[in-house]
Amino acid sequence: MSDTLTPMMRQFMEIKDQYPDAMLFFRMGDFYELFGEDAVLASEILKITLTSRDKGEKKTPMAGVPHHALEGYLYKLVKAGHKAVICDQLEDPRQAKGIVKRGVTRIVTPSTIIHHDGVDPSQHNFLAALHGDDDDICIALWDLSTASVKLLRSNREQLADDLRRYPVSEYLVCRDGLLEQGQLVQAPQQSAADFARFEHGHAMALTMASAYLEGTQLRTVRPRSIEDLSARELLLMDENTCVNLELLRNMGGGREHTLLWVLDRTRTAMGGRLLRDWMRHPLYQQHAIEQRLDAVELLAGQYTLTGSIRDTLGRIHDLERLINRISLDQHKPRDLVALRQSLRFTQELRLQAPHCADSPLLQSQFGNMEDFTSLLDLLDRAMCDEPPVTVKNGQVIRSGYDAHLDQLRDVRGNARDRILHMEAREKQATGISSLKIRYNRVFGYYIEVPKTHQNRVPAEYIRKQTLVNAERYVTEAIKELETSILEAEEQLIPYEESIYADICQQVLQWFDPIINAARSIACIDVLSTFAEVAVAYDYRKPRISPDPVLHVQGLRHPVIEKLSVEPFVANDLVLNTDDQQLMIITGPNMAGKSTYMRQAALAVIMAQMGCFVPATEALIGLCDRIFTRVGASDNLVEGKSTFMVEMSETANILHHATRNSLIVIDEVGRGTSTFDGISIAWSVAEHLSSQGPIGARTLFATHFHELTDLERELHGVVNFHILIRENHGTLHFLRKVAPGAAPKSYGIEVARLAQIPLSVIERAHEILQNLEAREYSPEGRSSVVHSQDPPFLFGAVEDPLVEKIRGLNLDECTPRQALQILYELKSEAGGSDTSRGG
Numbered sequence: 001m002s003d004t005l006t007p008m009m010r011q012f013m014e015i016k017d018q019y020p021d022a023m024l025f026f027r028m029g030d031f032y033e034l035f036g037e038d039a040v041l042a043s044e045i046l047k048i049t050l051t052s053r054d055k056g057e058k059k060t061p062m063a064g065v066p067h068h069a070l071e072g073y074l075y076k077l078v079k080a081g082h083k084a085v086i087c088d089q090l091e092d093p094r095q096a097k098g099i100v101k102r103g104v105t106r107i108v109t110p111s112t113i114i115h116h117d118g119v120d121p122s123q124h125n126f127l128a129a130l131h132g133d134d135d136d137i138c139i140a141l142w143d144l145s146t147a148s149v150k151l152l153r154s155n156r157e158q159l160a161d162d163l164r165r166y167p168v169s170e171y172l173v174c175r176d177g178l179l180e181q182g183q184l185v186q187a188p189q190q191s192a193a194d195f196a197r198f199e200h201g202h203a204m205a206l207t208m209a210s211a212y213l214e215g216t217q218l219r220t221v222r223p224r225s226i227e228d229l230s231a232r233e234l235l236l237m238d239e240n241t242c243v244n245l246e247l248l249r250n251m252g253g254g255r256e257h258t259l260l261w262v263l264d265r266t267r268t269a270m271g272g273r274l275l276r277d278w279m280r281h282p283l284y285q286q287h288a289i290e291q292r293l294d295a296v297e298l299l300a301g302q303y304t305l306t307g308s309i310r311d312t313l314g315r316i317h318d319l320e321r322l323i324n325r326i327s328l329d330q331h332k333p334r335d336l337v338a339l340r341q342s343l344r345f346t347q348e349l350r351l352q353a354p355h356c357a358d359s360p361l362l363q364s365q366f367g368n369m370e371d372f373t374s375l376l377d378l379l380d381r382a383m384c385d386e387p388p389v390t391v392k393n394g395q396v397i398r399s400g401y402d403a404h405l406d407q408l409r410d411v412r413g414n415a416r417d418r419i420l421h422m423e424a425r426e427k428q429a430t431g432i433s434s435l436k437i438r439y440n441r442v443f444g445y446y447i448e449v450p451k452t453h454q455n456r457v458p459a460e461y462i463r464k465q466t467l468v469n470a471e472r473y474v475t476e477a478i479k480e481l482e483t484s485i486l487e488a489e490e491q492l493i494p495y496e497e498s499i500y501a502d503i504c505q506q507v508l509q510w511f512d513p514i515i516n517a518a519r520s521i522a523c524i525d526v527l528s529t530f531a532e533v534a535v536a537y538d539y540r541k542p543r544i545s546p547d548p549v550l551h552v553q554g555l556r557h558p559v560i561e562k563l564s565v566e567p568f569v570a571n572d573l574v575l576n577t578d579d580q581q582l583m584i585i586t587g588p589n590m591a592g593k594s595t596y597m598r599q600a601a602l603a604v605i606m607a608q609m610g611c612f613v614p615a616t617e618a619l620i621g622l623c624d625r626i627f628t629r630v631g632a633s634d635n636l637v638e639g640k641s642t643f644m645v646e647m648s649e650t651a652n653i654l655h656h657a658t659r660n661s662l663i664v665i666d667e668v669g670r671g672t673s674t675f676d677g678i679s680i681a682w683s684v685a686e687h688l689s690s691q692g693p694i695g696a697r698t699l700f701a702t703h704f705h706e707l708t709d710l711e712r713e714l715h716g717v718v719n720f721h722i723l724i725r726e727n728h729g730t731l732h733f734l735r736k737v738a739p740g741a742a743p744k745s746y747g748i749e750v751a752r753l754a755q756i757p758l759s760v761i762e763r764a765h766e767i768l769q770n771l772e773a774r775e776y777s778p779e780g781r782s783s784v785v786h787s788q789d790p791p792f793l794f795g796a797v798e799d800p801l802v803e804k805i806r807g808l809n810l811d812e813c814t815p816r817q818a819l820q821i822l823y824e825l826k827s828e829a830g831g832s833d834t835s836r837g838g
């Protein structure tokens with residue numbers, strides 16, 4: 001290290017050397033300063049002024065941010081992919097002998113930023129730790145800001161898909177190659193004792209995550225709740241299905257026009273996060289679902305009660321994150337004020353418990369909220385109403401809370417009065433009316449007497465300084481006064497800080513009750529949101545059945561009915577695993593096939609979340625999984641063609657669906673030749689049918705009319721179509737689903753609607769007639785279905801080979817000639833045998 005460095009820069013370099021890969025924020029007075037390359041980079045990313053430091057060493061670039069604005073800047077840096085190290089002053093600079101002692105207090109990475117400026121209130125912010133081999137990967141998703149963990153299991157094939165569903169901002173892996181963006185960390189030798197109750201893989205993943213977090217927080221970090229999703233009975237949906245149904249995100253990745261967009265009227269941040277959890281993981285347990293539905297029913301039926309519950313909820317801050325910030329020592333005095341307000345309204349919420357006695361779920365949620373009277377009493381007595389941003393500015397603790405603090409404030413606050421009082425006393429005692437008590441930094445307080453009154457100065461005055469026109473003195477009394485004022489000033493802030501820290505400690509004794517209350521508040525928020533939405537949009541309570549049935553009357557699509565300019569047309573739906581197990585749905589493009597099928601899946605998801613459904617009546621048989629094969633979006637990023645995506649999605653369904661699943665197939669086999677496509681669609685339908693190995697409730701939309709023949713072939717397959725009225729070549733979409741197959745496909749009419757040139761439309765009609773002439777056998781059965789005479793797409797064009805065969809006179813051929821002819825024919829047809837004859 002260079003000898004020319006100042007002691008402070010030497011201290012900086014020593015710390016920086018330990019964290020070469022991070023940007024070091026070095027506390028100096030009211031600023032956090034960055035030096036060297038860190039400063040240059042920070043000035044670019046944070047748009048802050050770059051200056052330079054030029055004290056005894058060569059010029060060093062420097063940039064700084066005010067300490068009170070640190071969190072916002074950290075958030076920006078971390079978002080830009082950097083890691084920040086915070087180095088604080090560990091002692092009061094006024095007390096410091098020589099250079100102020102400094103040390104690293106925390107390290108900030110994407111998953112460890114917990115300040116409200118830096119985290120989305122409606123989302124978790126997870127660190128994902130992965131442990132295991134390709135076949136069995138155990139994952140711990142740890143949200144430091146809420147002290148909660150979710151455990152999942154996955155495998156190599158599904159990993160990316162499983163992780164995509166959660167807001168993860170950092171990944172840890174125990175071995176290379178497990179996940180591309182994962183940071184490699186050393187696998188633990190053994191799991192931490194706290195996690196020993198979990199099975200090995202999860203215990204190891206938890207240990208990896210806790211070691212990493214403790215390394216950033218420089219303190220013990222423990223989760224307060226660990227939920228093992230792999231052990232819960234939940235309705236499973238892969239990420240594809242969530243995207244296809246636009247549950248939380250629309251196809252473009254945004255929140256607009258999703259189911260979440262319709263449902264999210266939560267009033268608290270905690271409720272917002274829980275709603276997303278419930279949407280990702282609807283239940284698969286009749287009793288638990290019914291408990292939620294009963295709670296929603298009670299709330300939906302009591303308008304005034306629910307209104308007042310929701311008003312109260314609206315005043316509760318993010319208790320979960322507040323208490324975690326306090327526990328990780330990253331809080332401001334205003335957080336305690338927010339906590340106080342939130343607890344006050346939590347108390348108010350508790351008063352509603354008796355009105356919710358008929359719902360066991362609501363009762364248990366209210367039961368989990370402790371009485372916070374004594375904590376509130378402490379916060380009321382201790383905390384000012386509007387404390388400043390930091391405790392360093394004082395005025396955080398209310399007067400009357402601590403007698404000594406009041407006394408110190410008194411001494412400082414009354415200093416001016418006491419001086420004026422002393423001045424008046426001295427004037428009177430000496431009879432010098434021009435005597436003044438003044439202050440300067442060299443002498444402190446002193447008495448100034450004009451030269452003209454020197455003869456009246458009492459003997460106990462001690463001369464300190466002579467000016468041209470005046471003399472300055474001190475007295476024992478003035479020294480005492482000064483000492484008490486300065487002492488009070490010096491003691492005041494540290495003393496107030498110590499009281500504040502003590503209050504935080506007392507608050508932390510309530511950590512568990514506050515977290516429990518936060519979770520209950522979240523649950524009450526979501527249930528009352530469901531109630532509000534049910535009333536607002538006329539959703540009804542579904543009945544839940546363990547049998548694989550789906551009977552819905554007047555079913556609507558929750559999103560489209562809100563967006564549609566035309567009145568939404570409701571439809572009925574009956575599905576079971578017996579006589580109506582697989583619905584083949586036909587109808588022109590734009591008729592409403594996708595909408596009808598998606599609304600069925602959404603109704604099941606909503607019901608199993610515990611939400612009422614957009615229907616007049618619904619009997620929902622529990623679904624273990626929902627599968628969708630929808631649309632044909634190229635996944636070029638992953639290098640898969642439209643057809644490949646279609647086929648992988650279909651394969652996934654065929655491998656994993658059970659009799660209790662719900663399957664939505666919106667066309668399959670489109671991205672290949674017609675015959676291949678029909679054949680694939682046909683055999684997929686057979687496999688899914690009740691005669692096949694799966695037999696799940698299935699909605700199957702197709703433009704292949706051939707598939708409607710399945711109704712005659714397989715028990716349980718039923719044709720439905722969407723009604724259309726055709727008037728002089730113009731199509732009217734009636735949106736009504738009716739039994740039977742669509743009479744025709746109307747593709748060309750829809751093409752006309754889309755403004756395809758008339759000449760092309762007319763030619764298409766001609767070609768269609770050609771095709772239709774050959775499509776059906778004389779008995780009216782599809783030729784494709786029965787593999788007789790596959791239709792020629794463009795009329796009867798004779799193959800020259802056929803012509804040649806027809807022209808042969810076999811009676812005049814020797815066997816050798818016949819063989820020769822056969823070789824020739826084969827070679828013309830593209831075969832590779834060589835002729836042996838002459």
Ligand SMILES: Nc1ncnc2c1ncn2[C@@H]1O[C@H](COP(=O)(O)OP(=O)(O)OP(=O)(O)O)[C@@H](O)[C@H]1O
Nearest residue numbers: 564567568569588589590591592593594595596735
């Ligand atoms: N029941 C309904 N009531 C009112 N409008 C509807 C209804 N169903 C569908 N629509 C409207 O029609 C549009 C097209 O519907 P949808 O995408 O379901 O058609 P589709 O038959 O699946 O078409 P394609 O075969 O081209 O995929 C929807 O975006 C919606 O605006």
